[in-house]
Amino acid sequence: MNKKGMPGNTQESDYLNYSFEDFLQDDFFISSVKEPSEESEIFWTNFQDRGPDNIQEYVLAKQYLQSIAVPADPLSDDEISHMWNNISSHREENKKHKRGKLLFIAIGVAASIAVLVISFPFLMDIFSHKDASDIIAYADKNKVEVPDNSEIQLVISDNKTILFEEKEATITYNQNEIKTEKGVLEKEESVTIHQLIIPKGKRSVLTLSDGSKLWANAGSRVIYPSEFGKDKREIYVDGEIFVEVAKDANKPFFVRTKDMSVQALGTSFNVMAYESDALKRVVLVSGIVKVETKESKGTVLNPNTMFQSQGGDEKIIPVEADKYISWIKGLYLFRNERLGVVFERLSRYYGIKIECSPEASMIRCSGKLDLKDNIEEIMKGLSFDGKIIYSQDGNVYKINKGQ
Amino acid sequence: MRDPIDNFVDDSSLWKSFLAGNDVAFTHIYKKYVQTLFHYGMQFSSDRELVKDCIQDIFINLYDNKEKIGFTDNIKFYLFRILKNHLINALKRNQTHIAFLDSQEKQAEAYTEDTAETLLIDIEVDMYVKATVDRVMSLLTIRQREIIYYRFVENMSIDEISILTEMNYQSVANVIQRSLKKIRSFCKKTE
Numbered sequence: 282m283n284k285k286g287m288p289g290n291t292q293e294s295d296y297l298n299y300s301f302e303d304f305l306q307d308d309f310f311i312s313s314v315k316e317p318s319e320e321s322e323i324f325w326t327n328f329q330d331r332g333p334d335n336i337q338e339y340v341l342a343k344q345y346l347q348s349i350a351v352p353a354d355p356l357s358d359d360e361i362s363h364m365w366n367n368i369s370s371h372r373e374e375n376k377k378h379k380r381g382k383l384l385f386i387a388i389g390v391a392a393s394i395a396v397l398v399i400s401f402p403f404l405m406d407i408f409s410h411k412d413a414s415d416i417i418a419y420a421d422k423n424k425v426e427v428p429d430n431s432e433i434q435l436v437i438s439d440n441k442t443i444l445f446e447e448k449e450a451t452i453t454y455n456q457n458e459i460k461t462e463k464g465v466l467e468k469e470e471s472v473t474i475h476q477l478i479i480p481k482g483k484r485s486v487l488t489l490s491d492g493s494k495l496w497a498n499a500g501s502r503v504i505y506p507s508e509f510g511k512d513k514r515e516i517y518v519d520g521e522i523f524v525e526v527a528k529d530a531n532k533p534f535f536v537r538t539k540d541m542s543v544q545a546l547g548t549s550f551n552v553m554a555y556e557s558d559a560l561k562r563v564v565l566v567s568g569i570v571k572v573e574t575k576e577s578k579g580t581v582l583n584p585n586t587m588f589q590s591q592g593g594d595e596k597i598i599p600v601e602a603d604k605y606i607s608w609i610k611g612l613y614l615f616r617n618e619r620l621g622v623v624f625e626r627l628s629r630y631y632g633i634k635i636e637c638s639p640e641a642s643m644i645r646c647s648g649k650l651d652l653k654d655n656i657e658e659i660m661k662g663l664s665f666d667g668k669i670i671y672s673q674d675g676n677v678y679k680i681n682k683g684q
Numbered sequence: 685m686r687d688p689i690d691n692f693v694d695d696s697s698l699w700k701s702f703l704a705g706n707d708v709a710f711t712h713i714y715k716k717y718v719q720t721l722f723h724y725g726m727q728f729s730s731d732r733e734l735v736k737d738c739i740q741d742i743f744i745n746l747y748d749n750k751e752k753i754g755f756t757d758n759i760k761f762y763l764f765r766i767l768k769n770h771l772i773n774a775l776k777r778n779q780t781h782i783a784f785l786d787s788q789e790k791q792a793e794a795y796t797e798d799t800a801e802t803l804l805i806d807i808e809v810d811m812y813v814k815a816t817v818d819r820v821m822s823l824l825t826i827r828q829r830e831i832i833y834y835r836f837v838e839n840m841s842i843d844e845i846s847i848l849t850e851m852n853y854q855s856v857a858n859v860i861q862r863s864l865k866k867i868r869s870f871c872k873k874t875e
Contacts (some may be wrong), residue, residue, distance in 0.1 A: 301867075302868055303865065346836060350837055355723070363718070364718070365714060368740055580700075586704065
C-alpha cells in the first residue's frame with residue numbers, strides 16, 4: 282500500500298465497512314489526514330458524499346488523529362524562557378563548585394539564542410568534491426618548492442611577485458590596496474587569487490580584505506582571493522596558521538587544507554596542516570568551528586580543544602590552546618612532546634636541517650623556547666641535562682641520545 | 685522556523701559537543717527539543733506544571749552528569765526516554781492520578797475541516813468527543829500511550845516503533861489495536 286497516493290489494495294467499498302480502529306490502522310487514511318493531497322481530498326469527499334453508515338467512525342477517527350497531533354496548549358515563549366532561566370541558574374550555581382573547567386564565554390539566554398541565530402547561517406555542504414573551488418585547484422596547480430631561508434614571496438599574478446627580505450613580513454589587505462613594509466600596492470580591478478609563500482626560517486602576518494588576521498608559520502603557503510566573494514570566505518593553507526576570523530554573519534569562513542576543511546565564524550583557531558606531514562592539528566582558542574575530513578563528516582570543537590589527525594587516525598584532545606599558538610609571539614611552548622616533533626618544528630622555523638636519531642626523537646620533554654634566540658642557544662638549552670647530544674656536520678645539526 | 689544551526693551539526697556531533705562541555709550546544713539542544721518534550725510529556729500527565737518541572741529537572745541532571753552520560757545519535761528519543769522515566773517516578777511519588785482537562789471550550793477550534801459531514805455533528809458533541817478523548821487517555825497504560833504517541837504524533841511505522849521499543853512487530857501492532865479499541869469503546873459507552 283503506498284502512503285502518499287491512492288490506496289493500494291483497499292477498495293473504496295472496503296472503507297464503507299471500516300471501524301474507528303480500522304481507519305486508524307490504515308496508512309492511506311492516516312496520511313490523508315496528516316498530509317492531505319488533492320487526490321486524497323477528492324477521494325474522501327467522494328467517500329463522505331455517499332453517506333456511508335460508518336460516517337461516525339470516520340469522523341471520530343479523523344478528529345482523534347487531528348486532536349492528538351498537536352498539544353492542546355503548547356508551551357508559550359514565556360514559559361520556555363522561564364524554564365530555561367531555572368535550568369541555567371542552577372547551572373551557574375554549580376559552576377562555582379567545579380574545578381577549573383573549560384574556558385567559555387558566559388552569555389545570558391537571550392544573547393546566546395541571538396548568537397545562534399545570527400552567527401550560524403551555514404548554508405552549504407562544505408566538503409563535496411564536486412564543489413572543487415578555485416582556491417583548491419589553484420593550490421594544486423601552483424605548488425612551489427622554495428629554498429630554505431629564501432625570500433618570502435607574495436605572488437599576485439603570473440607575472441608579478443613581490444619579494445620580502447625580512448624574517449617576518451607584515452601584509453595588510455583592505456578595500457583597494459595591499460600595504461606592506463615596502464609600500465602600498467593598488468589592488469587589481471578584478472578579483473584574483475594570491476599566494477603567499479613563506480620559506481622555512483621565515484614567517485608572516487597577513488590581514489585579509491575582510492579584516493581577518495592570520496599569522497603564518499615557517500614553511501607555509503597561504504592562498505586566498507584578493508577580495509572575498511558574496512557568500513563565503515575561503516582560503517587554502519599548506520602549513521601552519523593561527524587565524525582570528527573577523528565576524529561576518531553572512532559569510533562563513535573556511536580554511537581548506539589538503540585533507541581537511543575547517544569552518545568557522547568569528548573565532549580564533551590554529552591549523553597545522555603541512556602537506557608533507559602526516560600529523561595535522563586544529564586547535565580552537567575561542568568561538569566554534571567544525572572540522573571535516575574524509576574520515577569524519579563533522580567534528581564540532583569547543584575552545585581549548587584540539588582535533589588531531591595522524592594519517593587518518595583522528596582524536597579530540599582537551600588542551601591549553603595558548604601553548605599551541607605561542608609561536609605567533611615568538612615562543613615555543615610544549616609539554617610532554619616527543620623531541621622528534623620539537624626538532625621538526627625548530628627545523629622549519631629556523632630553516633635549517635636537523636637530523637634526529639630515532640632513539641632521541643622518542644624522548645619526551647616539556648619546555649619553553651624563545652624563538653628569537655639563535656639555533657645554537659636553543660641547542661645548548663635543550664641538551665644541557667645530557668639527555669641528548671648535538672653536533673654539527675656542515676649545515677646539518679645531528680641529534681643523538683645522550684649517555 | 686528552522687534554526688540555521690541545524691544545518692551545521694547532526695545529532696551525534698551536537699551531543700558529543702554537549703558532553704564535552706560546550707554550553708552553546710546545551711542551549712541549542714534545549715531550544716530544539718523543549719516543545720516536543722512537552723508534548724510528549726503531556727501524554728503521560730495532564731498536569732502542565734509537573735511536566736514542565738520534569739523537563740527542567742532532566743536538563744539540570746543532564747548538565748550535572750554529562751561526564752557519565754553515554755553517546756547517542758538520536759537526541760530526541762534519548763530525551764523522551766529519560767523524561768518518561770522521570771515523569772513516571774514523579775507521578776508515583778506524588779500518587780497523582782491523571783487530572784481531567786476541564787476547559788473544553790478552547791478545544792472547539794481543534795476541528796478544522798469544513799466538509800459537509802463535520803457539520804452533521806454539532807458543537808456540543810464535538811466538545812464531548814474531545815473531552816472523552818482526553819479522559820480516555822487515562823485508561824491507557826504507559827506503554828500504550830507511548831506507542832500511540834510514536835505512531836500518531838511522530839508518525840513512525842510499526843517497524844520503527846518495534847526497533848525503538850525493542851518489541852517485536854506483532855506486539856507493537858497488538859498494542860495499537862488494543863489501545864484503539866479502548867479509545868473507541870469508551871466513546872461508544874458515552875454516546
